[in-house]
Amino acid sequence: MxxxxxxxxxxxxxxxxxxxxxxxxxxxxxxxxxxxxxxxxxxxxxxxxxxxxxxxxxxxxxxxxxxxxxxxxxxxxxPRLQVSAWQAAAAAILLALGGLGGWGLHGTLAPAGVDALAQEASANFAVYAPDRTRPVELAASDSAELARWFSARLDRKVGVPDLRSADCRLMGGRLVATPHGPAGLLMYDDHRGTRFVVLMRPMAEPGDAPMREHRFGSATGYAWAQDGLGYSLVGAADPAVLHPLANTIRRTTATNT
Incomplete structure (x- = not known):
């Protein structure tokens, strides 16, 4: 058979x-x-x-x-009630007003700005950080190719932060999809094997956005924007470890752009 x-x-x-x-x-x-x-x-x-x-x-x-x-x-x-003509008209007006109000609020119901960036970074951390088979597409030895790849797909110059001074080594990276277009994802680890990811993508609004902390499950992160490019660092680590690391990334990217 x-x-x-x-x-x-x-x-x-x-x-x-x-x-x-x-x-x-x-x-x-x-x-x-x-x-x-x-x-x-x-x-x-x-x-x-x-x-x-x-x-x-x-x-x-x-x-x-x-x-x-x-x-x-x-x-x-x-049982359905009989509706008079004036009641129907009033209901139509209220429905129209409600629709206009809902449209005015539609942008506030879903995460936006660095909040959306933080959510995207956290979701990608949950998917790729535990992967022991192929967590990255290009290895750290291809960091120059990573920078070219990200720059081409994000349509702006993107650097790969060097975090060796913070006792973190680059493992590599990959391009990922988000609701706001492609994003570059870099993965690092420290001497204990703790993994961190950095997600970067262009923001809808130009300029800068202040750094803010975010939490998603057991992971903590920090998200911010510099010159219209958003960054979010995520890791299952204490904020006391992540915050200085985020500041190092921000300083490093500021000198690379």
Whole structure:
């Protein structure tokens, strides 16, 4: 009997624990014979665990009353009232005013500026910092190529901060996607093996933004902007360690631009 080829759907179903026993055995046999595929599955599982951990605080929040299924069903069971013409007109006016108010607030409901940058850096830290297989695309030995790559994709000159004076070595970096376009991600570690990431991307507003602390799960970070380029340092370390490191990055990038 010829086995069905192992597809991407089978790989993803294995990661999601959706395969039946027979198909799972076939996929596991395929992975045992293909180390590269096994490594990719392990990375997908690690990514899933990291994302679940990162968004656990949101997942445990109570469902808003207006979205509760029982509340929705009960509301639909209620008899509909007759609405007069003037009531309909009043409702239309209120709806229009509410829509205008909502549009005026739409930019404030989602993170913006350095707050958005901080969230993006924290999410990328959760994905790549725990990766022991391939945390970076280009190694530290290719730092000049990293700078050229980032500069070309971010459409402005970008340097790679040298943090050896702060007892941190560059591991390498990669280009990542954000809701605001491409960003450069650099990864460092210290003599204890603690990893830090620095995310940089152009900001919507030119100029500078003061440094501010942010927290996301167990990670702490600092985000700021210089000459329209945003930076965010994130690590699972004490703020007393991260803050001086962030200041070193800010001084280093200021001299490189």
């Amino acid at each position: 010829t086995l069905r080829p192992i597809s991407e759907d089978d790989i993803q179903a294995l990661v999601d624990e959706r395969l039946d026993t027979a198909r799972r055995s076939e996929v596991e046999a395929y992975l045992a014979a293909n180390p590269d595929a096994r490594t990719r599955v392990d990375r997908l599982r690690t990514l899933g665990r990291d994302l679940r951990t990162a968004f656990a605080p949101i997942a445990t929040e109570p469902v808003p009353a207006q979205l509760n299924l029982a509340h929705i069903v009960e509301a639909r069971r209620r």
